[in-house]
Amino acid sequence: MVLVVGVDAGGTASRAVVATADGTIVGRGSAGPGNPTSAGVAAIASIGTAVRTALRGHDPATVVAGVAGIAGVAVVAEPAIAEAFDMQWAELGLTCPIEVTGDAVTAFASGVPAARGAVLIAGTGAVAARIEDWRVGRTADGLGWLLGDEGSGLWLGLQAVRSVARSWTSTPDGLAAKVAAHAGARSCDELVHWAARQHPAAFAALAPVVCASDDPLAARLTTEAAARLVGTLHELGPSDGPVVLAGGLLTEPTPVRTAVLAALPGEVATARDPAAGAAWLAVRRALNLDEQEAAGLHRRMLR
The missing domain is CATH 3.30.420.40 (ATPase, nucleotide binding domain)
Structure with a gap:
């Protein structure tokens, strides 16, 4: 065989x-x-x-x-x-x-x-790439969490922690309460100390929490994530083939996927x-x- x-x-x-x-x-x-x-x-x-x-x-x-x-x-x-x-x-x-x-x-x-088209990936990181004869042509983003990966799961989780830390209240609710519970934090200082101990990729574990929340902050973050991902794809220029969505944020039924699909004309596959x-x-x-x-x-x- x-x-x-x-x-x-x-x-x-x-x-x-x-x-x-x-x-x-x-x-x-x-x-x-x-x-x-x-x-x-x-x-x-x-x-x-x-x-x-x-x-x-x-x-x-x-x-x-x-x-x-x-x-x-x-x-x-x-x-x-x-x-x-x-x-x-x-x-x-x-x-x-x-x-x-x-x-x-x-x-x-x-x-x-x-054999040709484009792919937009949003998992732990984020990148868009032109595919030419099953090889990577031009790319956009994919620069890692420190310099890019905008709209990725890591980006989304990190933005959630940053937003919650900046607007911390004595009794967090909504998404803030879920982020605090995830971190085991009872104060802003504890959240800051928790974040400092994490490997960057660990923030991606918060992306499903953000996507599942109906909190206005979550809606703002997922909308911004989708906009950044679409912007990354557009950096490649017009596609001469289908666009494939990949990575957990874009293959699962998330609000990020919904917003990206709404923004993309033409043939889109998963x-x-x-x-x-x-x-x-x-x-x-x-x-x-x-x-x-x-x-x-x-x-x-x-x-």
Whole structure:
């Protein structure tokens, strides 16, 4: 049996699938954060764990190709990270070509079988990318929490904490009460001290809290997040293909997704399973499928 591996590695988790050449997914695995920009070499270990779990019960020698979509992919070119990847694939028993690409490519591929278009991702971070022949062309944002990632889950959670801290009252209510409870804070000082102890990515855990709140502050923040995400997408210029929405804020039924959809004309699709999208790319390239064959495989794998 001929197999392929697909990987989706982001700031929150790493996911892997193993699929047959006809598009049947026969293995899945997940592990911790897989963005080497924020997690360093530990990200490669997480990716390895996810792939190892997905491969359980299968002979690695039967894997003929793999595609790994990784957030922070530019760091993979650094010698220490590249060496760690080579060692990880060898430890897994994989001797086939493994193409490492940006998570924007695999997210786009999980939404549509088209070769060109754009993808807008809002998960822990946020980025928009032009996709050209299943490769990243121009990008916008994706600059990390300190310099950008505007409208992302991390941005949304951090803005909520900042707003609550600035307007702290002795008896917080609404969203402020939920933020305080999340932090275990009974005073503004305690909230400040809690925030200072957090890893930046931890603020993304507050994004679902904001999205679920009917507080006016939550509405203002989600509206602003959507506006910033749409602005990031518009930095790419007019799209010559479909736009794919990806990442938890834009694939789940959140107010951010609703506002973004309302602002976008033209064809808009939703990313399904980026790890499966990566596996689809691996099959398409390994078997050199034509456009019609690739579209049929896409329907089977990502319906």
